[in-house]
Amino acid sequence: MGKLNSVAELVDFQQRVKRExxxxxxxxxxxxxxxxxxxxxxxxxxTLEQIRIELEKRNIxxxxxxxxxxxxxxxxxxxxxxxxxQPRITYANVKPPMVARIIDEHILAGQPVQEWVLGxxxxxx
Amino acid sequence: MNGENSGMDNNTTMFLGANxxxxxTDLPFYSKQYRIALKNCGIINPERIEEYIARDGYRALAxxxxxxxxxxxxxxxxxxxxxxxxxxxxxxxIKWEFARRxxxxxxxxxxxxxxxxxxxxxxxxxxEGDPHSVIEGMAIAAYAIGSEEGYIYCRAEYxxxxxHLKIAIQQAQELGLLGEHxxxxxxxxxxxIKEGAGxxxxxxxxxxxxxxxxxRGEPRPRPPFPAVSGLWNKPSNVNNVxxxxxxxxxxxxxxxxxxxxxxxxxxxxxIFALTGRINNTxxxxxxxxxxxxxxxxxxxxxxxxxxxxxxxxxxGPLGGCLPAEALDTPVDFDxxxxxxxxMGSGGMIVVDEDTCMVEFAKYFLTFASAESCGKCxxxxxxxxxxxxILTRISNGEGKPEDLDExxxxxxxxxxxxxxxxxQLTPGPVMASLRFFRAEYEAHIYDKKCPAKVCKGLITYxxxxxxxxxxxxxxxxxxxxxxTGEKGKxxxxxxxxxxxxxxxxxVCKFDAIMVE
Numbered sequence: 001m002g003k004l005n006s007v008a009e010l011v012d013f014q015q016r017v018k019r020e021x022x023x024x025x026x027x028x029x030x031x032x033x034x035x036x037x038x039x040x041x042x043x044x045x046x047t048l049e050q051i052r053i054e055l056e057k058r059n060i061x062x063x064x065x066x067x068x069x070x071x072x073x074x075x076x077x078x079x080x081x082x083x084x085x086q087p088r089i090t091y092a093n094v095k096p097p098m099v100a101r102i103i104d105e106h107i108l109a110g111q112p113v114q115e116w117v118l119g120x121x122x123x124x125x
Numbered sequence: 126m127n128g129e130n131s132g133m134d135n136n137t138t139m140f141l142g143a144n145x146x147x148x149x150t151d152l153p154f155y156s157k158q159y160r161i162a163l164k165n166c167g168i169i170n171p172e173r174i175e176e177y178i179a180r181d182g183y184r185a186l187a188x189x190x191x192x193x194x195x196x197x198x199x200x201x202x203x204x205x206x207x208x209x210x211x212x213x214x215x216x217x218x219i220k221w222e223f224a225r226r227x228x229x230x231x232x233x234x235x236x237x238x239x240x241x242x243x244x245x246x247x248x249x250x251x252x253e254g255d256p257h258s259v260i261e262g263m264a265i266a267a268y269a270i271g272s273e274e275g276y277i278y279c280r281a282e283y284x285x286x287x288x289h290l291k292i293a294i295q296q297a298q299e300l301g302l303l304g305e306h307x308x309x310x311x312x313x314x315x316x317x318i319k320e321g322a323g324x325x326x327x328x329x330x331x332x333x334x335x336x337x338x339x340x341r342g343e344p345r346p347r348p349p350f351p352a353v354s355g356l357w358n359k360p361s362n363v364n365n366v367x368x369x370x371x372x373x374x375x376x377x378x379x380x381x382x383x384x385x386x387x388x389x390x391x392x393x394x395x396i397f398a399l400t401g402r403i404n405n406t407x408x409x410x411x412x413x414x415x416x417x418x419x420x421x422x423x424x425x426x427x428x429x430x431x432x433x434x435x436x437x438x439x440x441g442p443l444g445g446c447l448p449a450e451a452l453d454t455p456v457d458f459d460x461x462x463x464x465x466x467x468m469g470s471g472g473m474i475v476v477d478e479d480t481c482m483v484e485f486a487k488y489f490l491t492f493a494s495a496e497s498c499g500k501c502x503x504x505x506x507x508x509x510x511x512x513x514i515l516t517r518i519s520n521g522e523g524k525p526e527d528l529d530e531x532x533x534x535x536x537x538x539x540x541x542x543x544x545x546x547x548q549l550t551p552g553p554v555m556a557s558l559r560f561f562r563a564e565y566e567a568h569i570y571d572k573k574c575p576a577k578v579c580k581g582l583i584t585y586x587x588x589x590x591x592x593x594x595x596x597x598x599x600x601x602x603x604x605x606x607x608t609g610e611k612g613k614x615x616x617x618x619x620x621x622x623x624x625x626x627x628x629x630x631v632c633k634f635d636a637i638m639v640e
Contacts (some may be wrong), residue, residue, distance in 0.1 A: 003301030005309040014184070016216075017175040034167060036253045036620040037285055038246070068254020068289075070167025072154050074406040078167075089146060112146065119149045125160075125168055 025082065029107060031055075032080035032088065036069035042076035043095065050072035050096035051079070054103050062107070075118055081106050092118035130157060136275045141269065154405050159386065162210075162370040163410045168255030174296035177257040183302050185373035186261050189268055190310045193376075198269040199225060202372070204380035206392045210462050211237055211328075211365030212440065213545075214391070214458040217372075224270040225350035227360035234267045234275035235337070235356065235363045237319050239328040242441030243401040243492060245472035248366035250408050252279065252286035255370065256293035262369030264303065264314050265376060270362050273313045278333050281320040290318055294332035324498035325442075326356050329544045330355075330363040332498065343500045346545035365470065367396055387413030391457035397439075399425050401474040402432065408540050411456070418452040421475055432477035437562070440469025442489040446482070447557030467549070481578035482561040483568055486517040489553040497546065504547025504610055507538040511554060520529035520581035523569035523570045531558060578640045580624040582640055598628040598637065 004010045024030070031051055035044045048064070055062055070078065075092035081102065082088040089112050091102060098116065106112050151156045160166075169176035177183075189198050197273045203218030224232060236259060240248040252259060262494050263275045279287055294316055297303040305313045319337045326332045327342040334356045336342040355361025372394065372494075375383045384392045391413040397420065400406055404426030411420060417437060421427065436446040439456075445466035447454065454464045461468050476485060496506030511534055514527050535551030558565060567573045574582040587607075592614045599607040599615055605621040609615030617628070617637075629637045 003299070005301065005306075007191050007308055010178070010183060010187050010308060014178050021176065023178050036167075036250060038250070040285075050481060054542070065170050066172070068166050069171065069250040069408055070254075071158075071163065071408045071410075072405060074404070090149075097424050113379075114146070117146050119147045119152050119155075121168070122148050122150050125149070125164075125422045 001004075001096070003019060007018045024063065026085050028084060029060065029087065030065055030080075030082040030088075031062050032065040032067055032082070034070060034076055034078040037068045038069050038073040039076045041077065042073075044077035046096050047094050047099065049077060050099040051103075054099050058103065058108070060107060061105065072118070080121065081112070083107065083110070087123070088121040090118040091116045128422070137178060153426065154407070154409075157419060157424055158410055159394050159412050159416060160410050161383075161386075162251060162367050162396055163408065164255070164257070164374065165258065167256065170255055171254055172292050174257060174300065174302075181332060181377060181549045182257055182373075183261055183297075184266050185376035185640045186268075186302070187308055189265050189376055190308060190312050195225060195269045197571060198376070198406075201376060201380045202269070204378065205375045205383040206380075207366060207368065207371060207375060207383065208389075208391060208393075208458060210367035210396065210470070210483070212467065214468060215425055217364060220352060221266060221269050223350065224272075224360050224528060225361040227353050227541075229360050230271075231274060232270055232272035233330075233356045233357055233361040234263050234270065234272045235330075235334070235351075235361055236263055236275070236277040236332060236366060237330065237363055238277055238279040238286070238366050239327060240283075240470065241323070241325040241328050241496075242367075242443075242470060242472040244398060244469060245441055245473040246398045247396045247408060248282050249286050251291050251366050251370050256286075257297065258370040258373060259366055260290075260297055260303070260316060262372035263316065264366075265371065265372050266305070266362055266364065268312055270360070272362070273315065274293060274576070275314065275316045276319050276329070276337055276356070277316065278319045278337060280323050282323050285299065287318060287320060292600075295317070306396060311424050325492075326498040326544070326546050329546060331544070333363065334361065341498075343498045344546070349632065367471070388457040388460075390459055391541060393594055395468070396454055397456075397471045397473040399473050399475070401438075402428050402477040402480070403475040404429050410631070413457040414455045415612055416453050416455050417447065420456065420473070423451070427474065428475065428477045430477075431503075432479065435443050435478050435480055436472040436482065436485075436557075438466075438476070438489075438553065439472070440467035440483070440549075442492045442550065443467070443470040443545065443552050444469045444472075445552045446476075446485070446560065447556070448560040451560075462527060465559055467552065479576055479578070481519070481565050481574050481576040482557040483574070484578050484618060486554045486557040487512070487519060490515055490550065493546065494551040497550070501528050501541075501543035501547060503538045503541040504543065504550060507542070507547070508550050509532050510534055511538075515554065516582070518565065519539075519569045519574070519579040519581070521568065521572045522581075523565075525569060527569060528558065528562075528565060531555075533568070537571050558585065565631055570580065583624060584619050585617050585622055585628065586619075586638050587615050587617055588636050588638050591634050593634055593636075595633070597631050601631045602626050603627065
C-alpha cells in the first residue's frame with residue numbers, strides 16, 4: 001500500500017475500505033473477541049483458542065476479529081457473532097465450554113443463545 | 126435482562142430473534158453513556174488502520190492541515206472549552222496557544238500515558254482499543270503548535286498498549302499519515318514511544334520529561350511551564366491520552382457541538398474506570414454533570430451482596446472520598462472539588478460498609494508515600510509522618526492529638542511540596558477525616574474499628590449457642606488458634622489468632638463473632 005498524497009486520496013481510500021468492510025459483513029461470518037487486557041485477564045485467550053478449535057471441527061469459514069475493551073469489563077470475555085448481513089450480537093462471560101453451543105445454535109441453526117446474550121451492538125456505533 | 130425475551134417463540138426467524146434482543150443502548154450500563162473518546166473502543170480492530178479510517182479516521186487531521194490555519198485549530202480547541210483530562214483541568218486550547226507563541230524551536234508534543242493510579246485503566250483501554258485516535262490527536266496538536274516531533278510516554282507495564290501503538294505508528298507511517306509531507310502538505314510529524322519504568326511521579330509532567338531525557342524522574346518547580354521550556358528545554362505541549370483522543374472528534378464535529386455536551390464550565394464527557402465494591406466493573410464515558418448516584422447505581426448497578434454503599438474515591442491516591450450524602454454531586458471538575466474530592470484522571474473506586482475509612486486512607490497514603498521521589502522535604506517526610514500516625518491509629522495506639530497533627534502536616538504538605546504528588550498526598554486522609562471523623566475518633570478514643578477491619582482493634586470469638594463442633598474452623602485456621610473436640614463448642618485463643626477472617630468464611634453456622 002502506497003502513501004496517501006492528498007486529502008482526496010485519503011477520502012478515496014476511506015471509501016474503498018468502507019466498501020470492503022461492508023462486503024465482508026454481507027458475505028462472511030464474523031466472530032469478534034474482546035482481547036484487551038481486561039478480556040485477556042478474564043480468559044479471552046482461552047476462549048479464542050476454543051473458537052478456533054470448534055470452527056475447525058465443523059469446517060466453518062469465519063473471520064475472527066480482535067477488538068479492545070467495549071467498557072463492560074465485568075462481563076468479559078465478550079464474544080460477538082455476526083452472521084452475513086445480520087446484526088452483531090454480543091455474548092457475555094463466554095468461557096471455553098460455552099463456545100460449541102454458540103456455534104451450533106447461532107451460526108449453524110441461526111438461533112442466538114438468548115440466555116447468554118448481553119445485547120446487540122447498535123448499527124450506528 | 127434476558128427475562129424480557131423469555132416469552133419469545135422459538136420458531137421465529139433469526140432476524141426477528143435478533144430484533145427481540147436488547148440493544149446495547151437499552152442496557153442500563155450503556156443507556157446514560159455518551160461515547161466520544163471511547164467511540165471506537167471495542168468496535169474496531171485496533172491493529173488495522175483501515176478500520177479506523179473507515180470511521181472517519183484521520184479526516185480531522187486532513188481537514189486541519191488543508192482547511193485550517195494553526196491559529197484556527199487552536200481557536201476551535203479554545204471554543205470547545207475542552208479541559209485537560211489528566212486531572213488538573215486546564216483549558217487545552219490555551220495550553221496549545223502558549224506553546225504556539227513560544228518562539229524557540231524545535232517544539233515537542235508529548236502524550237502522558239503514565240497512568241499510575243491503583244484501579245485506573247482508562248488510558249490503557251484507549252491505547253489498546255483505539256491507538257490511532259491518540260496519534261491523530263497528537264498530530265493535530267503538533268500542527269497547531271508548530272511541532273514536528275512527538276513522544277508517547279507509556280508505562281512498560283502496559284505491554285499490549287505499547288504493542289498496539291507500535292503497530293499503529295507503523296501503519297500510519299506506511300500510509301504517509303506520519304512522517305514527511307503528511308497528505309502531501311508541508312507538515313512533518315514523527316512520533317516515538319518512550320516506555321516508562323512505572324514510577325508514579327513520572328506522571329507529573331516535569332518528571333515525565335526528565336525521564337524522556339534519560340534523567341532521574343524527578344519534578345522541578347514551575348514556571349517555567351513546559352510550553353516555554355519543556356523537553357530538552359524546548360517548548361513542549363503535554364496532554365493526557367483522553368484529551369488527545371477527543372481532539373479529532375472536536376475538529377470533525379466543531380467546537381459548538383462539544384461545548385453543548387456536559388456541564389457549562391466542564392463541557393464534554395468524562396471517562397471513568399469503575400472499580401471496587403460495584404456490580405458493573407468497567408470503563409464508562411458519561412456527559413459531564415452526570416451525578417455520582419447515576420454513575421454508581423444506574424450505570425454501575427450498585428453495590429454487590431446487598432451491602433450498603435459507604436463512599437466513593439475519585440482522583441485515585443491523590444483524590445478524595447465522598448460519602449453517601451454527596452451522591453447527588455454532579456461529576457465535573459468544579460463540583461467535585463467543591464464537594465471535597467477531585468476529578469483526577471478518571472479512577473472511581475466504590476467501597477461498602479465493610480471498609481474501614483482509616484484503613485482505606487492508609488492504603489492510598491502507603492502508595493503515595495512509597496512513590497514520593499524524595500526530592501522535596503514536605504512530600505518525603507510529611508507522607509512518612511502521616512503514614513506513621515495512621516498506622517498508629519489503626520493499631521489502636523492513636524492519641525487524641527493525632528487528628529490535629531494530621532491536619533497540621535497535611536496543610537504544610539499542600540502548601541510547600543514541589544509538585545502535585547506531595548501537594549495532594551494528604552487528600553484521601555483529609556477527605557476521609559472530613560466525612561468520617563467519627564470513625565477516626567472511635568479508633569482513637571474507644572479503641573474500636575466500627576467496620577471491624579483493623580486487626581489491632583478486633584477480636585474473634587465463637588458463639589457457643591451456634592457452634593456445632595464441626596471442626597471446620599479448627600482445620601482451616603492457619604495459625605492453630607482454634608481448639609475443641611468434635612461435637613463440642615470450639616474456642617479461639619486471642620493471643621494466637623492472627624485475625625485473618627478465614628474462620629468466618631468457612632463457618633457454615635455463622636458462629637464466629639467479630640468485635
